Amino acid sequence: MKMKEYELFIGPQHPGITGNMMYHLWVDGDTVVKAECNVGYLHRGFEKLMESRTWMQNIPLVCRICVPDPDVNEMAYSMAVERLMGWREEVPERARYIRTVVLELSRIAAYLMGIGSYAGALGIYTLPQWALGDRDYIMDIFEQLTGARIYHIYIWPGGVRWDMPADLPKLIEKTMKYLEKRLKLYDDVFFKNRIFFDRAVDIGVIPKEKAIEWGVTGPNLRASGHEYDVRRLEPYAAYENIDFDVIHYPELGKFDVLSSGGDAYTRMLVRRLEIEQSISIIRQALKKMPSGEHLLKHPNWFKWEVPPGIAYERVESSKGEYGYMVVSDGGKKPVRVHVRGPSYTHGINVAETILKGANIADVSQILFSLDICPPDIER
Amino acid sequence: MSVIKPLKAWKHLLKRPHTIRYPYQEHVDMEGKRLPTEVLRGFHSNDLEKCIGCKMCGMICMNDAISYEEIPELEVEKGKKIRPIIDYGRCCYCGLCTEVCPTGSLKLTPNFKLIDVDREKFRFMPTQLNVKRDDYMVDENAILFSPEEYKEKVKGNK
Ligand code: SF4
Ligand code: SF4
Numbered sequence: 001m002k003m004k005e006y007e008l009f010i011g012p013q014h015p016g017i018t019g020n021m022m023y024h025l026w027v028d029g030d031t032v033v034k035a036e037c038n039v040g041y042l043h044r045g046f047e048k049l050m051e052s053r054t055w056m057q058n059i060p061l062v063c064r065i066c067v068p069d070p071d072v073n074e075m076a077y078s079m080a081v082e083r084l085m086g087w088r089e090e091v092p093e094r095a096r097y098i099r100t101v102v103l104e105l106s107r108i109a110a111y112l113m114g115i116g117s118y119a120g121a122l123g124i125y126t127l128p129q130w131a132l133g134d135r136d137y138i139m140d141i142f143e144q145l146t147g148a149r150i151y152h153i154y155i156w157p158g159g160v161r162w163d164m165p166a167d168l169p170k171l172i173e174k175t176m177k178y179l180e181k182r183l184k185l186y187d188d189v190f191f192k193n194r195i196f197f198d199r200a201v202d203i204g205v206i207p208k209e210k211a212i213e214w215g216v217t218g219p220n221l222r223a224s225g226h227e228y229d230v231r232r233l234e235p236y237a238a239y240e241n242i243d244f245d246v247i248h249y250p251e252l253g254k255f256d257v258l259s260s261g262g263d264a265y266t267r268m269l270v271r272r273l274e275i276e277q278s279i280s281i282i283r284q285a286l287k288k289m290p291s292g293e294h295l296l297k298h299p300n301w302f303k304w305e306v307p308p309g310i311a312y313e314r315v316e317s318s319k320g321e322y323g324y325m326v327v328s329d330g331g332k333k334p335v336r337v338h339v340r341g342p343s344y345t346h347g348i349n350v351a352e353t354i355l356k357g358a359n360i361a362d363v364s365q366i367l368f369s370l371d372i373c374p375p376d377i378e379r
Numbered sequence: 380m381s382v383i384k385p386l387k388a389w390k391h392l393l394k395r396p397h398t399i400r401y402p403y404q405e406h407v408d409m410e411g412k413r414l415p416t417e418v419l420r421g422f423h424s425n426d427l428e429k430c431i432g433c434k435m436c437g438m439i440c441m442n443d444a445i446s447y448e449e450i451p452e453l454e455v456e457k458g459k460k461i462r463p464i465i466d467y468g469r470c471c472y473c474g475l476c477t478e479v480c481p482t483g484s485l486k487l488t489p490n491f492k493l494i495d496v497d498r499e500k501f502r503f504m505p506t507q508l509n510v511k512r513d514d515y516m517v518d519e520n521a522i523l524f525s526p527e528e529y530k531e532k533v534k535g536n537k
Contacts, residue, residue, distance in 0.1 A: 060473035
């Protein structure tokens with residue numbers, strides 16, 4: 001008897017999977033014929049939980065929706081509350097700039113982690129060690145700015161929790177200089193490495209015409225050739241006063257354009273180039289940062305009532321576009337909070353579609369190149 | 380595209396390791412400042428004389444980490460003798476309790492190391508005692524070393 005197809009489970013206990021999730025693969029020989037995403041290992045019921053907590057009590061909760069890049073959640077939630085409170089224009093100028101710095105630092109940290117794990121999936125084990133080690137220097141900055149390394153609980157409705165200490169810009173600049181030096185080494189060891197090119201070009205292609213239809217956002221969408229960035233289209237924080245490039249295919253700077261876009265190779269290069277943009281954004285924000293207040297005066301937290309209404313706010317995270325819809329009926333707690341996580345589309349329908357026809361050996365690298373973050377799929 | 384350039388990674392063989400030999404080596408940031416700094420949100424400290432037992436901290440805590448116990452020795456009027464006890468199995472170190480504390484007695488300290496074999500020890504009443512940063516809280520029955528031994532080891536490894 002000849003067996004035609006067999007089934008393979010990758011995850012949740014597998015180093016080649018992007019977190020606590022699982023893919024069920026049907027394989028013919030070496031080729032994946034069907035893939036099915038299986039989530040549920042991380043469901044913590046955040047959206048429901050938020051309905052039973054007051055407006056401020058939700059802040060320590062929302063950051064837990066994305067572990068590598070937590071600040072975007074605080075930002076989007078705070079922006080939605082600000083919109084309902086009518087504070088949109090009143091947020092102090094200094095707070096806007098501090099927010100920008102925090103969001104970009106968090107983006108770099110998330111990209112370093114993503115690039116490191118991707119290189120690990122290709123079997124280049126040098127880069128994961130380096131990237132995670134360098135990410136720790138950003139955690140050191142966060143520790144001194146926000147008081148925590150991972151879950152910062154720092155961006156609050158109406159501004160930021162504490163002012164930035166006067167000596168911190170010096171440390172940030174030093175870290176950025178160090179990162180720039182390291183990026184050159186990353187290029188030599190990984191991004192200009194023949195192995196990376198041989199393995200990643202034309203693997204896991206998201207075609208340009210399909211990308212929007214499939215709901216792809218963020219660096220993955222830009223790698224497919226769309227110049228689309230929420231920071232540019234609907235500037236929040238201080239992005240409107242800051243000059244930066246939206247990195248997208250085929251403008252890959254110093255890297256050769258070797259594929260027709262939308263593949264794992266381009267996606268990783270877009271991330272790599274965006275780290276440089278983030279460094280430049282941080283520098284500009286630190287330079288332009290005015291002095292002054294950092295937080296609007298909050299009402300008594302126990303009696304804080306937010307005017308009725310619906311607000312939807314979106315921000316650009318390292319994974320894609322995050323959206324928060326917050327509904328208030330004028331009470332002390334939100335009636336409904338809905339989170340639009342970018343990994344929901346990337347991890348489920350996009351991954352299921354592009355895994356079809358891939359080799360088993362490429363499954364991990366395709367998943368890592370999409371930068372899927374399972375906690376935001378299931379919240 | 381290059382096959383030769385990746386070999387640059389070999390030069391790291393001559394460099395010092397990136398990792399910290401914790402706990403023998405101190406954790407410092409890029410500028411040599413010792414971490415954690417005073418900003419870190421770790422265990423609480425509470426000025427028991429200043430605290431008025433108003434239970435605000437327990438009301439804001441969304442993790443139900445705070446309960447209260449009466450301290451009969453306190454020289455305050457009868458209804459105000461309760462003081463918060465924090466369960467560090469539940470606390471997420473968000474610090475919202477310190478923000479609502481009307482007297483400002485409850486604070487977070489950069490102290491976050493508690494070594495013990497008994498999990499009940501992770502539920503205790505914060506006092507002024509754990510404000511100082513180097514006070515590692517070590518139970519004498521624990522297998523790991525005491526603060527004095529720790530300091531000795533750190534000294535020897537610099
Ligand atoms: S720090 Fe947060 S979780 Fe911990 S006791 Fe205070 S309010 Fe509760
Ligand atoms: S610590 Fe502060 S909030 Fe808690 S009971 Fe004492 S005075 Fe009230």
